Amino acid sequence: MAKKKTEAEKxxxxxxxxxxxxxxxxxxxRWVRQLTGEKVLQQVERGKYIxxxxxQAYCEHVAGGKEEDKRPRLIDYKTEHEKTKAEKAALELEHMKGNLxxxxxxxxxxxxLILTTKSRILGVPSRISTECENESAExxxxxxxxxxxxxxxxxxKYTPDKIGGEIDHGSTKDG
Structure with a gap:
């Protein structure tokens, strides 16, 4: 019985x-041999592994590599992807609420707004020319x-609720 305990520990x-x-x-x-070729797994002799x-090496590989490596790990890409999805969902929610x-x-x-205002201001001289005939400067x-x-x-009169809805394209009473 003592021999089995020693074997289990080792x-x-x-x-x-x-x-x-x-x-x-x-x-x-074949997968194990491929990982060996990629230097993920190390052999102690041909076809033999500790x-x-x-x-441990396989677990690190599945997690995306060693953290101290200079190259990005798969887990980092997955984390970044999930973070991006969360940001996108938050933006979509704000859009649905009307805040974005x-x-x-x-x-x-x-x-x-700019074109309508421009056309109204440029139309001022023609609208007032008849009113201003023979009038004082004041x-x-x-x-x-x-x-x-x-x-x-x-x-x-601008209101943010017009955004995304029907926009008035200059169809007003006075031009």
Whole structure:
């Protein structure tokens, strides 16, 4: 009985063949040979491995490599991928809540606001020309100010809920 206990303690030092190691890790002989060729597993002699070292090396390989290696590990790529998926889900949620808008929607709305305001301001001279005939400078100034304030009022009426919805393309009462 004492002999079995000694053997159990030294199981990690036991030398196993390619087939036996393949059966333990649940892969084929060919897979074990491929890992040996890639220097993941180290042989003590042709087709022989120290069980403990081979299992540890295989576990490190499955985890993506040794952490002290300069190259990125598979686990690092998987972690980065999961992090990216979480960020994407958070952005989609914010979009659904209406707290986040597509850049194209914002650009379209702002372009519409700018063009509408520009056309209203450029239309001021033609709208006030008849009103300002034979008027004093003070009256002309009041009329110009009133028309510019009317043109700029559309900017003050801007609401974020228009983003992503139907946008008014300059169809207003006064032009």
């Amino acid at each position: 199981l990690h030092e036991r030398i196993v063949g390619t087939g036996e190691l393949a059966a333990i890790i649940g892969k084929s002989d 069980l403990g070292e081979a299992i 808008h597509a850049a194209a929607d914002v650009e379209l709305l702002l372009s519409d 009256v002309v100034e009041d009329i110009v100010r009133r028309e510019i304030e009317t043109a700029l009022a559309s900017l003050a």
